[in-house]
Amino acid sequence: xxxxxxxxxxxxxxxxxxxxxxxxxxxxxxxxxxxxxxxxxxxxxxxxxxxxxxxxxxxxxxxxxxxxxxxxxxxxxxxxxxxxxxxxxxxxxxxxxxxxxxxxxxxxxxxxxxxxxxxxxxxxxxxxxxxxxxxxxxxxxxxxxxxxxxxxxxxxxxxxxxxxxxxxxxxxxxxxxxxxxxxxxxxxxxxxxxxxxxxxxxxxxxxxxxxxxxxxxxxxxxxxxxxxxxxxxxxxxxxxxxxxxxxxxxxxxxxxxxxxxxxxxxxxxxxxxxxxxxxxxxxxxxxxxxxxxxxxxxxxxxxxxxxxxxxxxxxxxxxxxxxxxxxxxxxxxxxxxxxxxxxxxxxxxxxxxxxxxxxxxxxxxxxxxxxxxxxxxxxxxxxxxxxxxxxxxxxxxxxxxxxxxxxxxxxxxxxxxxxxxxxxxxxxxxxxxxxxxxxxxxxxxxxxxxxxxxxxxxxxxxxxxxxxxxxxxxxxxxxxxxxxxxxxxxxxxxxxxxx
Numbered sequence: 001x002x003x004x005x006x007x008x009x010x011x012x013x014x015x016x017x018x019x020x021x022x023x024x025x026x027x028x029x030x031x032x033x034x035x036x037x038x039x040x041x042x043x044x045x046x047x048x049x050x051x052x053x054x055x056x057x058x059x060x061x062x063x064x065x066x067x068x069x070x071x072x073x074x075x076x077x078x079x080x081x082x083x084x085x086x087x088x089x090x091x092x093x094x095x096x097x098x099x100x101x102x103x104x105x106x107x108x109x110x111x112x113x114x115x116x117x118x119x120x121x122x123x124x125x126x127x128x129x130x131x132x133x134x135x136x137x138x139x140x141x142x143x144x145x146x147x148x149x150x151x152x153x154x155x156x157x158x159x160x161x162x163x164x165x166x167x168x169x170x171x172x173x174x175x176x177x178x179x180x181x182x183x184x185x186x187x188x189x190x191x192x193x194x195x196x197x198x199x200x201x202x203x204x205x206x207x208x209x210x211x212x213x214x215x216x217x218x219x220x221x222x223x224x225x226x227x228x229x230x231x232x233x234x235x236x237x238x239x240x241x242x243x244x245x246x247x248x249x250x251x252x253x254x255x256x257x258x259x260x261x262x263x264x265x266x267x268x269x270x271x272x273x274x275x276x277x278x279x280x281x282x283x284x285x286x287x288x289x290x291x292x293x294x295x296x297x298x299x300x301x302x303x304x305x306x307x308x309x310x311x312x313x314x315x316x317x318x319x320x321x322x323x324x325x326x327x328x329x330x331x332x333x334x335x336x337x338x339x340x341x342x343x344x345x346x347x348x349x350x351x352x353x354x355x356x357x358x359x360x361x362x363x364x365x366x367x368x369x370x371x372x373x374x375x376x377x378x379x380x381x382x383x384x385x386x387x388x389x390x391x392x393x394x395x396x397x398x399x400x401x402x403x404x405x406x407x408x409x410x411x412x413x414x415x416x417x418x419x420x421x422x423x424x425x426x427x428x429x430x431x432x433x434x435x436x437x438x439x440x441x442x443x444x445x446x447x448x449x450x451x452x453x454x455x456x457x458x459x460x461x462x463x464x465x466x467x468x469x470x471x472x473x474x475x476x477x478x479x480x481x482x483x484x485x486x487x488x489x490x491x492x493x494x495x496x497x498x499x
Contacts, residue, residue: 010333014341021314024307028349031303031396035353036360038296043361046292048369056283057130057250058373060194064285065150066209067129068250068278070263071122072234073203074242082121082202083166083238085182087271091117091140092228094211105213105224106436108462113142113153114281117208119232119274121165123174124201125193129250132195135205135280136165136176136188140230146176146188150282154189164236172196182236203244206232206263206276214462217435221464227277234272250278286463289370289378290388290456293361297454300353301396302421304346308400309416311342312407331494335408339487342404343397350396354389355380384456391453391476398479399424399447405486409493423447423482431466439466449478 019025059065094107120137134148136156144156144163156178157163164179174196176188208230214223248263265274314320362378378385399420407416427448431439443449443466451467452459452475459471467475 007333007337010337011341014334014337015345018311018341018345024310027303027307028345031300031307031346032349032353032356034303035296035300035350036356038299039293039357039361040296040364042295043293043364043368046365046368046370048287048365048375055251056373059130059150059282060132061149061151062372063150063376064283064373065130066250066279066281066283067131067150068248069205069207069280070246070265070274070276070278071124071127071201071203071205071249072244072246072265072272072274073122073124073127073201073205074239074244075199076202076242077199079170080123080202080239081166081168082123082204083164083182083236084121084204084234085162085164085236086119086138087162087233087235088231089117089119089138089140089160089206090231092208092211092230094226094228105215105222106461108212108214108223108460110209110212112281113139113145113155114147114150115209115279116140116142117206117228117230118145118280119204119206119230119234121167121204122202123167123169123193123196125195125197126201127247127249132193133280134167134174134176134191134193134196136167136178138163138165144178144188146191147280148174148191148193150280152191156188157186167202169196169200169202202239204234204237204272204274205249206230206274207280208277209279210277212462215435216461216464218433221462223462229275229277231273231275234274235270237270237272244272246274248276248278284457285374286457286460286468287370287375288455288457288468289362289365289375290358290385291454291468292365292370293358294354294388294392294454296357297350297354297392297396298424298451300350301399301424304349304396304400305403305420305424306417308342308346308403309407309413309420311338312404313411313413313416316411317413332491335487335491335494338404339401339483343401346400347393347397350393351389353396354392358385358389378456382456387472388454388456391472394476395450395453395479398476398483399450401483402447402479402486405483405490408490409486424450428466432464434466437461437469440469443467443470444474444478447479447482449475451475 056064116139118137118139122135124133125131143158146154164182166177168175175190177185179185208228211226246265403420410416427446453472
């Protein structure tokens with residue numbers, strides 16, 4: 001390898017080309033400014049109705065939670081042990097699709113262990129919604145679980161049949177056990193709920209989360225809720241022997257005809273039959289503050305695409321590419337150097353734009369109604385926020401590199417810029433129009449899927465934006481695949497065609 005073919009020198013040469021063209025440097029700066037500016041303007045017009053937050057309950061960790069279930073309980077002071085056998089659990093049967101008004105709506109699947117019909121035992125700081133608790137339950141589809149404070153979840157056995165459950169309180173800790181026969185016990189976990197006083201409520205409960213149905217398409221989405229009820233029987237109840245009281249904790253959701261609440265219990269010969277509705281677990285809205293703060297990325301990306309394409313095509317227009325290949329005959333190395341320099345530069349520009357957008361837009365969004373408890377204030381130090389900012393910058397860099405590769409392939413600036421922009425915006429527009437979950441595969445296969453990098457929350461099908469259907473790592477994976485394929489084609493063509 002000669003000195004003139006040294007790859008570090010080649011990188012330096014490509015960096016010199018990129019920074020020495022003033023209009024490119026201005027456009028790179030402009031990309032960051034556009035990203036921040038549009039994000040700020042969009043945040044100013046994005047409103048959340050504070051009245052909608054009246055239904056949110058805050059848990060011990062300060063996050064919005066759902067705390068609705070039917071509780072058969074008694075008051076206990078100090079250390080205690082409660083043992084029961086869940087003899088049966090009969091969840092509601094939900095249809096995959098329903099007709100609500102004029103809309104055909106599809107059921108929203110929620111695989112979370114907090115979203116399963118359950119029958120279990122619980123120690124709780126009173127019956128106020130959102131109060132601290134620890135529970136062991138038998139779920140309808142995910143076996144035995146131990147959960148506490150609406151956030152922690154530990155998996156027990158996969159059994160969905162008859163199961164013995166036990167909770168043991170010792171000071172500030174609560175330990176959960178399960179058994180198939182009531183003789184041999186397996187420990188599930190030990191919890192330390194945040195706010196568990198000396199005097200607590202102890203008992204058994206039934207919950208059954210509402211089924212949610214959604215329809216989307218034509219640039220909008222709607223969500224419908226269908227309350228459900230689960231029935232369970234408990235026997236072999238071993239506790240203090242005190243009187244049991246039944247109460248609906250939280251907002252009672254009517255599921256029967258005439259609007260009658262569907263929470264109640266009966267007892268006969270030591271067997272308790274309990275009917276209950278509701279959910280115990282986290283309840284954050286699908287709307288994402290971080291995503292809303294980064295919406296200006298699409299404007300900055302358009303500017304970066306222009307730089308990426310022109311970085312490839314300008315040397316062909318001026319005939320300078322022959323000089324470049326004369327100095328470095330190995331054309332693949334030239335393409336690699338261009339991609340690395342452009343990718344690194346556009347990543348930094350994207351990161352500046354993303355961080356600036358977040359810092360400026362979040363306070364505006366909070367003034368527009370995105371406040372606690374529905375929307376806890378996100379921090380730059382939050383793992384999900386850092387991931388969104390870094391992957392968003394990587395998305396912008398990846399699309400810019402795709403523009404470079406298409407520029408090398410076509411050697412025509414206007415055509416390459418147009419095609420790259422269409423590859424991003426086209427699927428977004430089509431995905432907004434298509435109904436149901438059909439846009440999901442469009443996001444999995446096109447550059448538009450990279451927009452999912454902006455979300456800090458899990459994927460959902462309840463929002464109008466199609467990229468919310470896939471996860472951020474899937475989105476950046478799609479962009480990386482496009483960059484790799486287009487660069488591979490560009491390298492192949494460089495070897496086959498004259499400069």
